[in-house]
Amino acid sequence: MTSGITLRVDPDKCQGHARCSALAPELFQLDEFGNARERLGTCSEPDQIDKAYVARANCPEEAIIITEG
Numbered sequence: 001m002t003s004g005i006t007l008r009v010d011p012d013k014c015q016g017h018a019r020c021s022a023l024a025p026e027l028f029q030l031d032e033f034g035n036a037r038e039r040l041g042t043c044s045e046p047d048q049i050d051k052a053y054v055a056r057a058n059c060p061e062e063a064i065i066i067t068e069g
């Protein structure tokens, strides 16, 4: 069982499709260029963790990095 995750957006890969912030606005915010940044460095709430994985699955640039533990 996962106790928590670390969430990060790779700024070199993110192209600003904003799918992540649409799916999980509590986890991702957009900067002035429309590129995403993580709001929280770590997540431990199961609902947040689920949303982080959904966002990663929907990122066309594979820019969302999730590290377990």
Ligand code: SF4
Residues within 6 Å of the ligand: 009, 013, 014, 015, 016, 017, 018, 019, 020, 021, 034, 035, 036, 058, 059, 060, 061, 062, 063, 064
């Ligand atoms: S979905 Fe991916 S590419 Fe699009 S804004 Fe989010 S992290 Fe960036």
